[in-house]
Amino acid sequence: SYREAAELSAAAMELGTVLPVHIKVDTGMSRMGFSLHDRDGAVRQIEDATRLPGIVAKGIYTHFASADFDGDEDGIYTRAQFAKMRELLDSLKSRTVRFEMRHCCNSAATVAYPEMHMDMVRVGIVLYGLAPSTHIKSRIMLRPALSLKSAAALVKTLEPGDTVSYGRTFEVTRPTVAAILPIGYADGYLREFGGKAQALINGKRAAVIGRVCMDQCVIDVTDIEGVRPGDVATLIGRQNRDEITVDDLAEIAGCINYQTVCLITDRIPRVYFEDGKKIGAEGPML
Missing domain, CATH: 2.40.37.10 (Lyase, Ornithine Decarboxylase; Chain A, domain 1)
Known part of the structure; x- marks a missing residue:
């Protein structure tokens, strides 16, 4: 939220440092991140957050809710989340707000949706050689790293x-x-x-x-x-x-x-x- 960004800004200024941050956007997980229920308001708040002193917004990201499931509705939901993210980025770009790193994909999406990789991916469970779901397991060769x-x-x-x-x-x-x-x-x-x-x-x-x-x-x-x-x-x-x-x-x-x-x-x-x-x-x- 903008409030949290402002708190980070104040802390960085007090310490005399510059804090690199990634801004999270809630496109449908209903956890942390700027809410898009009011997209225009979110665009303004994110822009304002990037202008705060003491912080540098290096990246922006969201998190998919059902990329590890193979149902039709799950695929539709994941693509809808990605579309919301792209629309937000376009709106921010029109206001000259750009980011070095844009990222959406967890382990499941990294495998299932290569077109959504953007600038980086956030693999987790697959680093251990474990698949996030049976659906994903059939699409990638993994070797367990842990015993x-x-x-x-x-x-x-x-x-x-x-x-x-x-x-x-x-x-x-x-x-x-x-x-x-x-x-x-x-x-x-x-x-x-x-x-x-x-x-x-x-x-x-x-x-x-x-x-x-x-x-x-x-x-x-x-x-x-x-x-x-x-x-x-x-x-x-x-x-x-x-x-x-x-x-x-x-x-x-x-x-x-x-x-x-x-x-x-x-x-x-x-x-x-x-x-x-x-x-x-x-x-x-x-």
Whole structure:
């Protein structure tokens, strides 16, 4: 809004600096940005904001509400948003208000609407090798950049009649070899995954049994030979030719892949690789 621009201007002047800004326009997301319900008024306010001292309006942008959906109405809505943006830019240009960078496209629109790229795009989820929707997934080749791994802290044998974890939701019906993993919902591995998700260990799938705890979960490795403490368990990612994806876990949790990766907390150490070589790490115990 103009009020926020004026506040930034005053702060920049007080600090004796010049602040580069991008102006946001609400073309249909109904969140932040100059409203276009009164387009002429928005043009005047944006022009006035660009004239304020202490700020330089480097860019102007909007955000699409449904570019990741493939319905006819979604396409119509996205194109209508883009048309509103172009009309606004034409009006501003007629008043000699121009911007170095004009941008509209999130990950989905970057793939689905190349004609709307303008001066730059704002890719997010695709940087992780994840598609914003099934519709977009079919249109671009992506390779997941993220994996989530733990390791067996303890391997123990359970007997028939034993129950696993809080609420005793899983009862052992045969001699069972269980591996305890030191990861739980406080790390972003959700409670909903208990009894539904799987891990890859020694190249094979192991079911998560019982409820996921705050800091631990239990997997059934009875049919996987030779599992020992320290063996790596992949919760997201690939082992051998098998893979557990972010989308697999999102489906179990009833959410989207964005949410699944955002929930991974800073308790989880981050290890960075480039061309298969470790190039850095950060986080607890590193």
